[in-house]
Amino acid sequence: MKLWQDLVKQGIVGTRRQADSAWQWPAEQLAQRAASWQELPGEQQYLNALALIHSYSRAGRVPWQERAITVDPCPQESLPWCTGKVAALLNRAHSEENLPFIVEACGLLQAHGQLLEPSLLPALLDLAVKHKVLITHIAPVLGRRGQWLCALNEDWAVLGLGAGSESVTEEWITARRSQRLVLLRQALAQDWEGTVAQLKGLWSSENAKDRLLLLQQFSPELIPEDEIAREAFTAWLKDCQQDRSQGVRAQATGTLARLGEESTSIAIERGVLACLTVQRKLTRSSLEVQPPEQYEPDWKPFGIGEKLSHLPSGSKIGARAGLLFQWLSLADPLALASNLGIDMGQLLKLAAKSDYKEACLLGFDAGARLHGAADYLPLRFNDITKAECLPWLESMRDAFPDAALQPLVADTLAALPKKRKGNKATYGVALRIAQCVDRLTEPMTRTLLELLLAQLSGKHVYKDVQRELSELAWRLPLSLLPEWSDRLTNSDCDGLFSLLKNYQQRYQLQQEFADD
Amino acid sequence: MDRTQIIALAPDAASVKAADKLTTPGKWPLLAFHDRAIWGHCKGSGSTPYQTRIDRQGSGFKCSCPSRKFPCKHGVALYLLFAEEHAAFSEQAEAPDWVSEWLEGRDSRAEKKATRAASDKPVDEKAQAKRRENREQKVKAGVEELSLWLADIARTGFAELPGKPYRYWMDLAARMVDAQAPGLAGRMRSLGNLVARGDDPMPQLAAELAGLHLLLKAYGRIDELAPQMQAELRAQVGIPVPEALVLKEPAVVDDWQVLERCQVEEENLVRQESWLLGRKEQRFAKVLQFAHPTQVHGLALNWGPGDVLSGAMHFYPGMNGLRVLPGEFEVRAAGAQAAPTLADPLTAYAEQSAANPWLGTQPMIISQLTPVSADGRQWLADGTRVLPCSSSRANWWRLLALSAGSPLAVFGEWDGRQLRLLGAWLAESYHSLQMAEAPA
The missing domain is CATH 1.25.40 (Serine Threonine Protein Phosphatase 5, Tetratricopeptide repeat)
Known part of the structure; x- marks a missing residue:
């Protein structure tokens, strides 16, 4: 209403500076009313007019705006929501940021084919964005409603692109690093071959750090028993052995070694056996450890570094011991013991007496982790001192099942x-x-x-x-x-x-x- | 009482955390209850355990610990234990002396209070009239002072108001408090907050000053107006109505569903607002209570969204009476019930605005609306039209999660411009948009 705007303008400057009372009233009744206060001082006339117009415009105001804004409704859920008791427990866990509880609850919901109750979704989605560890646990129990919400909120997009989402296979390419890895895992689960084809296409344009992270995402998924996957990826992993980054080459070699790829396995066996010889005598045997004298350029594709100055334990080592450790960490220690013609326990005892004790034992540990050699663990554990026990167990934690x-x-x-x-x-x-x-x-x-x-x-x-x-x-x-x-x-x-x-x-x- | 309700009784988050550490029966050599009280001994740092007791009628607490907090962590812990580990408590026919004496003391104090309130002691009408007259004079003086200030502002212009320090508004408010017109003091504080806003406050400021001018003018001739309008004006100015008078108003008996309960701390005073909806009459009511921040436990806290208060409410006099004083009632769980279908509440609001120019925010339930976002703001859409609404980010996403893009019935406060969203119905269950337990 123009009169209201005029009154506001006049109010800002004050009646002292602008004493205009010839207002254009929008209705005759208002003009008549205003006529009754013509004798009042200017500021009173102004305030009366302001109050009159304000009340007049307020009474009967229609708040609706003619405008069609629509949103695509969420599809019907096919699974039931969790019970009220579980929702209450999750609500409390959210308020206490009890992440392990939420992880376990989501796992149970998934196992029992239930979904998070709608009113819990926003709070738990926010929590998952804050604590990324929750993402993979919450995503499967969001249901269609959760996916629908994620599509509306940019902050939650990473959670919404779960199984069943068509865009996940495209989104992982452009997502940011932490989100990207989550999306890549989901894309691999959805379309393994297509995603790996995308990965190969993108490979040369990625930086070294990203190439290593991406390779690490699906390497553990490849198992020696899966012949199809092994054949499909061997050639590409061998290409990765020519990568500019030593980390990528080492990761690719480790994966190939774990898969038992022939040429890589032979090269590793040759490299390791060149360093270790068992000397058999009548009374007792000994292990002769002769690390390479110098770095060979042929080793570059295997990710072997020229100068490794420290072992994982933090001990400083020389170049030769570094090369020895790197070769040993690619080999399965059980297979190595077999090749040397002695049992693993004996090999460990002999290695412990050698001049390169630490490089050998830590190399065997790394090799056992790479190849998942569970039988190696009790043999090695027998000879570990009390002080070494905890760090050793911690080093093995992620590589072996409970x-x-x-x-x-x-x-x-x-x-x-x-x-x-x-x-x-x-x-x-x-x-x-x-x-x-x-x-x-x-x-x-x-x-x-x-x-x-x-x-x-x-x-x-x-x-x-x-x-x-x-x-x-x-x-x-x-x-x-x-x-x-x-x-x-x-x-x-x-x-x-x-x-x-x-x-x-x-x-x-x-x-x-x-x-x- | 469930965990959420008990947590609401705690004076602060630290008390809840401390109480949580005591919610294990092993810390309590004695845990017992009967129909009236809960009591227990809690191991403390001293040689003798603390004696903690709770009156289940009205959630009264007492503990022998030296804590200045009220209720102390022992009281909160005992209540939480009772709610969560009920099996650890032994039911007893009679309470020990240290509990029964305390209960007797509480009963006798309550009885005295009730007797005072209900006593037919002859009222000294002369003294009462004199007090009323004194107050009227003070209020009128305050009204005149504010009228002069308003005329002065109209003469010099609003432009200078945003430059005024906050203290300027607080001083004006303090003068209105001295004039025994707290309603006018509140308006002054609101104006101070309004002009401190970064965006252009002038149109809103002009609207507020228009309403204030109308109120001051009307109050000047209050005696000429109808009784209901007089009551409305007194309520607007902030002249309290004695509870005894409100209780004399006819009781409205209904099943009052609690739709919202929230606490706001302002000026060292906690204000608790609760919205109720009478299920039979489909009439809204608002319970308004005040307490010092250290006395929050004195507020009615043993009910909240999800409960129904079956019983009587006494409405305060006024044009669009919403405020009630609770009479006798029982608390029970609401159970499933679909949203009521009320006649076009927005049209009703517009009509009420014509009769009452100071009509403030009004509760509303509007059905068949879909929450949608557009142009960076929140709307409720009905297909061809949209209604502006507002809520916190968390509440908005909770509403979207409930709606899933389909229409639903929403509850909120309409201020004439937008709906402040407070709750919604999903199928037959009502959901308050506030999280039951906010993160610590």
């Missing part, structure tokens, strides 16, 4: 002193050892909890220990909760209480699905 590591973790835990000796406590080491497996067995749990109760009851622990204790709840078998609940309750320790709370919440969650 079944291979559980006996070793159990032995290590059992060997720890249960009680404090003066100020010396072992609960910190025990917690780190427990983190080497995803799930603790019942005997391991009993050993660990006895130790923790003996050392922590009535004690205050720092926040980082408290966090480690609360995270431990996700590794314990639920069957033991009734047995330990009272003792943990009475421990009078903040950290053990956090552990118990998480343990109980996890129990409640599992109970919700137990009746299904």
